[in-house]
Amino acid sequence: MRMKSRYVFVIAVVAVVMLYFLVRTLVGGASASTAHALPTGPAPASVQVRLTPEVLRPHDVTLRGRTQSTRTVVVRSETAGVVAQAPVMQGAVVAQGAVLCRLAVDARQASLDQARAALRSAQLQHQAAVELGKKGFRSPTQVLESQASLDSAQASVRQAEIARAQVDIRAPFTGVFDHRDAEIGTYLATGDPCGTMIELDPLLVVGDLPETEASKIKVGAAASARLVSGEVIQGRVRYISRDADPQTRTYHLEIAAANPRMDIRSGLSAEVRIGAGVGPAHLTPVSALVLDAAGRQGVRYVLADGRVAFAPVQVVEQTADGAWVSGLHGPVQLITVGQSYVSEGQKVLIGRTGG
Incomplete structure (x- = not known):
């Protein structure tokens, strides 16, 4: 056991x-x-891409602007006097030379009549001196003295005519008599204002051009402006400043546009588009635009080896089919689905979408 x-x-x-x-x-x-x-390791993410070709397309620079009169002039009196007539209504369209304010003539007409009478007397005296000189009864010096008297009388007439004409304060150019400063009975000293004239044809559209776009725009480039009323006017760039504003780093720009009826007012807000030539662009769905870690707007696309890449882009034009952007080169496999869930350098599985 x-x-x-x-x-x-x-x-x-x-x-x-x-x-x-x-x-x-x-x-x-x-x-x-x-x-x-x-x-x-983790399985690669799946994305959908669209092969997007590069095409040449007109580029436009877009900015905010406003309409502005070509000229604004305060019309002032060249002589002193009381306003006797105010023939033009405030806000009326007037032609160059139209009388805006008329001063009382006072003694100016009498001074002109007196100067003309003195001129006729000097003409007769000079004529007689010439005839007597030919016969030897006047010396050459006396004949020259009569000529000098005649010249002085002619200058006096011209001076009196100018003084008489200055009672009419006239429009310096065709435009709108936008504001009246003097009414009938107002006494105007020399230099006092009668009113303000503005020139609206051509009309200016002004704006500030960003420094990143300044080199793309040339004087004479075609431009359009959409006003707050929806009306679109066409014009051309007539001026771009050479010196940037030290505060905003922008360049002042002026576009001249026809306004023959002068019905478009100064000071209206406008969306301005300026032709900047032709350049490469890609048609991109708006939903494909993303922001990278630095806050730059761009798109993500797939390289030939299946890795994701990011390219910053600028929107050239918005259309019903998508956004035309610049910044890409050649045909690219643009990520249209899943672009927000992948990062640069990541390997992905590719599916294709139409278009």
Whole structure:
């Protein structure tokens, strides 16, 4: 009985050892199989792309502007007097030379009549001196003195005519008599204002051109302006400043546009588009535009090796089909679905969309 107990103990130990190695072998094989079955890294993201070609397209520079009169002049009196007539209504369109204010003539007409009478007398005296000189009854010096008297009389007439004409304060150009300063009965000293004239044909559209766009615009470039009323006027760039505003770093720009009826007012807000030539562009869905970590607007696209890249772009034109952008080169595989969930350098699986 004592021998049997020993055999039982040995057999139990051997069984436990064999069971240990058996279980270890089974567990180790399963772990190896499981480790072999797991992927070594995360699965690539799936995106959809559209092959977008590069095309040549007219480029426009867009900016905010406003209409402005070509000239604004305060018309002033050249002589002193009381306003006797105000023939033009404030706000009326007037032609160049139209009388805006008329001063009382006072003694100016009498001074002109007197000067003309003196001129006729000097003419007769000079004529007689010439005739007598031919006969030897006047010396050459006397004849020259009569000529000088005649010249002085003519100058006096001219001076009196100018003084008489200055009672009429006239429009210096064709435009709108926008504001009246003097009414009938107002006394005007020399230099006092009669009113303000503005020239609206041609009409100016002015704005500030960003320094990034200044080199693209040339004097004479075609431009259009959409006013707040929806009306669109056409014109051409007539001036671009050479010196930037030190505060805004922008360049002042002026566009001249025809306004023959002078019905478009000065000071209206306008959306200005200026032709900047022809350049490469890509048609991009608006939804494909994203911002990178630096806050730049651009698009993500897939390189030939399947990695994602980012390119900053500028929107050239918005259309119903999408946004035309510049900044890309050649045909690109533009990411149209999933662009917000991938990053630069990441490998992706590609599916294609139409267009």
